[in-house]
Amino acid sequence: MPEILLVLLAGIAAGALNSVGGGGTFVALPALVAVGLPPVTANASSTIALVPGAVASGWVYRREIAPVGGTSLTALTTVSVVGGGLGAALLLTLPAASFDAAVPWLLAFATAVLAFGRRLSRTISSTLGREIGMSPRAVLIGQFLLALYGGYFGGAVGIMMFALWGIGLGLDAAVSNPMRITQIAAINLSATALLLVASDALSAPLVLGAMFAGALAGGFTGAHFARRLSARLLRSVILTTAVTMTVLYFVRG
Template sequence: MSEILLVLLAGAAAGVLNAFGGGGTFVALPALVAVGLSPVTANASSTIALVPGAVASGWVYRRELTPVGTVSTTALTTISVAGGGVGAGLLLALPAASFDAAVPWLLAFATVILAFGRRLSRALSTALGRQLSMSSRTVLIGQFLLAMYGGYFGGAVGIMMLALWSVGLGLDTAVSNPMRVTQLAAIYLSATALFLIASDALNAPLVLAGMLTGAVAGGFAGAHLARRLSAKLLRGIILTTAVTMTVLYFLRS
């Protein structure tokens, strides 16, 4: 029961963080590893569990979607679905040991992007003396690569999407957040379809159900709460969580 409570709370926290702006993986993955799942199975399980929370958040934001440049929402979502499936396939096809070794570094990379991504975006725009304007094809290629990363690991992929759209198209991150949530759901959905068929995630049904239940509640509540908190506070919460979990994972390794 203590393990179920742990994953329930971790799922709720992950759902809230994803609704805020990303970072749910930083909580979900370590919690699942802590209750005995292998890193690969934990990663698959966290993706499956976070899908309903992402969909719940997307439902809250459904009337606030804005296009990403000239790319249609349908095209962007299709690319996200395809990339998420490819990334999930790579996770299952590559040796488990390679993912085990990569996890701390993936967490660290995602944390750095989370901490400095927006500053790098502004510095690049300043150095060029103008705002970049990516073509629709470039946006879709970038989205496919990010979706692959999201299907394989997923840490801070939402932050990376916002950074790409901000640098390449000059989109405001607050305005783009509803689309980010929607694309996260698309990535997770295709990855989940593969994980349910080919991974060991269903071998621990109570653990998975506990995290899934928490993630749904957290995703729905977090989307409403995110509208009331300042962007600075939201970013501080996510970054603190990311740094803490990254350090703990390196210590565990």
């Protein structure tokens, strides 16, 4: 029961974080590893369990979805679905040792994007003297690479979307958040379709169910309260969590 409670609380926190700014995997993955799941299984379980939170958040924001960089919702979602499925296939195909070795570096990369993405965007815009404008094709290519990463690992993929759209299109995070949540749901749903069949995530149904329920509650609640939270405080919490988990994974490795 203590382990199930830990996973439930981690699911609530992860769903809430993803609904507002991203970083839920930084909470979900370590919690699943802590209760005894192998890293690859934990990552697959995390992807599956966080789907309901993303869908619930997307439902809350459904009337506020705005186009990104001239691309349609259909085109962007199609790219996310294809990339998410291919990323999940890579997770299942590559040796487990490859994932174990990659996790700390993936966490470090995601943390760096979170910490310096906004500053980089401002620096590039200031240097060029104008906002950067990506073409629709470039947006779709970037989204495919993010979806591939999201299906394989998923840690801070939502944060990276903020970074890509902010740096490349000058989009405000608040404006792009509804579309970001929709695309995370598309990536996770596509990856989940494969992981449910081909991974051993269902080998621990109680653990998966607890995180599933927690993520659903956290995603729905977090989306409703997103506008009431201090963006600076939330970003600080996510960054602190990301740095802590990155350090722990490097020490553990």
